Amino acid sequence: MTTTPETRKFEAEVAQVLHLVTHSLYSHKEIFLRELVSNASDACDKLRFEAIAQPDLLAGAGELHIDVSADREARTVTIRDTGIGMSRDEVVENIGSIASSGTRRFLEAMGSEQKADARLIGQFGVGFYSAFVVADRVTVLTRRADAPAGEGVKWESDGRGEYTLEAVELPERGTTVVLHLKDGEDEFLEPWTLRSLITKYSDHVAFPIRMPKDAPGANAGADANAGTDGEAGAQEAETATAAAPAWETVNDASALWTRPKAEIGDEEYQNFYKALGHDFNDAAAWTHNRVEGSQSFTTLLYLPSQPPFDLMMGGRDERKGLKLYIKRVFIMDAAEELLPNYLRFVRGVVDADDLPLNVSREILQHNRQLERIRGACVKRVLDLIEKLSRDEPAKFDAFLKAFGNTLKEGIVEDAGNRERIAKLLRFSSTKGAGEARDVSLDDYVGRMQEGQDAIWYVTADGHRAAAGSPQLEAFKARDIEVLLMSDRIDEWMLGHLREYAGKPMKHVAKGELPMDEAEKQKLADAAGAAAPLLERIKRLLGERVEDVRVSARLTDSPSCLAMSEWEMAPHLARLLRDAGQDVPEQKPTLEINPQHALLRRLQGEADDARATDLAHLLLEQAELAAGAPLPDPAAFLQRVNRLLAG
Known part of the structure; x- marks a missing residue:
């Protein structure tokens, strides 16, 4: 027919x-x-x-x-x-x-x-x-x-x-x-x-x-x-x-994961990965395990060496990197049931012996046996990444370059493994080599100064912005190491990573700096001497600032922004607004260095219009350094031109 x-x-x-x-x-x-x-x-x-x-x-x-x-x-x-x-x-x-x-x-x-x-x-x-x-x-x-x-x-x-x-x-x-x-x-x-x-x-x-x-x-x-x-x-x-x-x-026609590990060579593992993951590159590492007992299952999990092309395009909502089998019968691409989102780059198979064969996605989501398998998969993957970091540093560096930001999502999503995940992350540092991200939190803690009780960091839109932040000046002067956080996810991640190894994580621009009594007295004396200048800047800036104060952070720059412990960093607020999020307006606190030439010039400026230009310039350059958008770029340029023209 x-x-x-x-x-x-x-x-x-x-x-x-x-x-x-x-x-x-x-x-x-x-x-x-x-x-x-x-x-x-x-x-x-x-x-x-x-x-x-x-x-x-x-x-x-x-x-x-x-x-x-x-x-x-x-x-x-x-x-x-x-x-x-x-x-x-x-x-x-x-x-x-x-x-x-x-x-x-x-x-x-x-x-x-x-x-x-x-x-x-x-x-x-x-x-x-x-x-x-x-x-x-x-x-x-x-x-x-x-x-x-x-x-x-x-x-x-x-x-x-x-x-x-x-x-x-x-x-x-x-x-x-x-x-x-x-x-x-x-x-x-x-x-x-x-x-x-x-x-x-x-x-x-x-x-x-x-x-x-x-x-x-x-x-x-x-x-x-x-x-x-x-x-x-x-x-x-x-x-x-x-x-x-x-x-x-003409093919082997057997499920590779069911064979004993001793009988499988590296080439066979790699060939299976390439077929499974539609990848021409070798896997970075893999782990093959059989669990026996009241609940028996086999896992074969791979870390790719390069990110899948759909990792950041719908990857969080539709993930098919991990296949679920029951007694070698393919059930579904069940990555979301078997691994959390932050491990969505993992490829592999899970073959369970004793899940119900009439399993459905709804049953999967509420199945205690599957929860135990999921926990085992997460442990195996984190074990594998840790082993890679110990045994193959070059491969681990390449892995972090490809998947480090995805792994950071686990700090937010997986509270039970937060410290394990944090241990795997690497950052740039004021004591590192350029933009190299090779400093672990353990490295940092191991070389903290005597009496230092916090892990200090700064966030910015890029490495250069972080490394050049004026808020680092006092830390550099005291030889205190600061981690340079320049990925867009970092501020969100750090909102959940409040401490590591018992040490609080602190932003260099937030809260008060640790000072001894002599330093506190010196700051109080400087604030008293600069009181008329502070009042004048507050008056000239009006509603644009919450407060103006003398800074303990600055040694070379004229001004910077300071934040409360729970205040959102300006560059993160800008990113969220750009993404269409509703972010409440925050008035900045401006910190000044009274010893800087610009502040001395402002202090001696008799012309109120020129003093206003100088005050606004101090605020705007601090906003730019912090990654905040200028409310009126044209007015900023006009001020700069007026001051340059004399």
């Missing part, structure tokens, strides 16, 4: 992806086979899971497997699976539209990259489109396992903006993808090429991947006539397995 083909247009985002694939993605063309085999494996996983409740779904096509073959005469490569298959609506949803794919995030990532690269495709769930890297026409024949033979679907497209759909008779469930190769892609017609790619990318797919045993060139399921005779082509593709010579399994 066939119907007249219906022609449809791809949704705009899918058309953009196809344009990129066919015109821009040239490197690593062989990625198409990994992606299509991965899709076939997912289809088999889904069928095996649904068959737990509906055993009849497995009837008909025998064991779950994936067949890969090439037909030199027809110039086609065919990937066939006996998995769940798709209905007509699912074909439209999964291939023709954006609904179930990451196409929009893929396009955003590609737009941010100077060079497009085919290796990115799989990371966004749009792996099917990689077929068009090597094919100028793709045919899909599919039938859902729970549908009758007459509800098969044929999908076909040349990747140029449209596709056709028609109903066909398909005797068996599953999906067949036929790639009609472009000129110049003949290497993929060689069976040894296909075998080597399966070994490289898909050796540990947990279903048999089969190829014909016969000599190259035999028709092993490719659909030479699918484009001209829909019904005949469909029947040929569906009966090709029976007509073809014997098949042989």
Whole structure:
């Protein structure tokens, strides 16, 4: 049975992806086979899971497997699976539209990259489109396992903006993808090429991947006539397995994580990671563990060496880095149930023996057994990062560069592991080497001065702004080390990291500085001597300031801002306002250095207009140094110009 083909247009985002694939993605063309085999494996996983409740779904096509073959005469490569298959609506949803794919995030990532690269495709769930890297026409024949033979679907497209759909008779469930190769892609017609790619990318797919045993060139399921005779082509593709010579399994077809660690080499672990994470780079580290007892489960967890392209684009809301299996049956991408958000970069598998097989996402969220597995996963990951920091410092530095800010989220999200996470972080310091972030909190505590009772830090928009903050001057004069916090997340993180190793964390601009009695008396004397100057500056600035006082922080600069213990840093307030957050207005406290030439000039200035310019300039330069926006940049420039002109 066939119907007249219906022609449809791809949704705009899918058309953009196809344009990129066919015109821009040239490197690593062989990625198409990994992606299509991965899709076939997912289809088999889904069928095996649904068959737990509906055993009849497995009837008909025998064991779950994936067949890969090439037909030199027809110039086609065919990937066939006996998995769940798709209905007509699912074909439209999964291939023709954006609904179930990451196409929009893929396009955003590609737009941010100077060079497009085919290796990115799989990371966004749009792996099917990689077929068009090597094919100028793709045919899909599919039938859902729970549908009758007459509800098969044929999908076909040349990747140029449209596709056709028609109903066909398909005797068996599953999906067949036929790639009609472009000129110049003949290497993929060689069976040894296909075998080597399966070994490289898909050796540990947990279903048999089969190829014909016969000599190259035999028709092993490719659909030479699918484009001209829909019904005949469909029947040929569906009966090709029976007509073809014997098949042989060409992959390992075992779940690597179920094997003893002693039997698995580093190369096997890395190859499995690359297939699992759609990554061309090696993993930075991994941990493989089996827990036995009242609750038994296996974990294989990887730290990537480079961040996934979707880490900061929807990554917190839709995370698929960790796969949950129950007795080797794939259940779901359950990263959010198995790991907290701040560890969303982790890739791997968790295979439990004793979770209920009818588990659903709602049950997962309230399952005590899963909570114990989650706790074990968090511990294993933090153990792994700690081991990396001890044993492989260069890899650890690269890891922190890639994931340090994501890890900082754990200070807020995971109170139980707050100190462990803080121990792993690294910062720049006034005693460090330039912008190098190589100072741990333990390093800092270990070299605190005698009598020093706090860990001091400064926050700013960038390293140079932090290192040049006037609020550091008194600390430098006393040789007190200060941590330089210049990442946007730092101020938020430090709102929750109130102490470390029993030492309070203190911002150099907040609260009172520690002083002995002699220093307090010296400051009081300076404030008394400068009282008329302080009153004049308060009057000239009016409502723009909360207070003006003599600073204990300054030795070289004329002015700086000071804050109360719980006041928000100016640069953070600006960032939140820029993000559309409602932030209450805060009047700054201005601290001055009466010994500075600008203050002496202001003290002796008889012209009230010029004194007003000087007072406002003192406030505005302090605001700029603190990362606060100027309320009136034009007026600031006019003041500077008037004072420079004399």
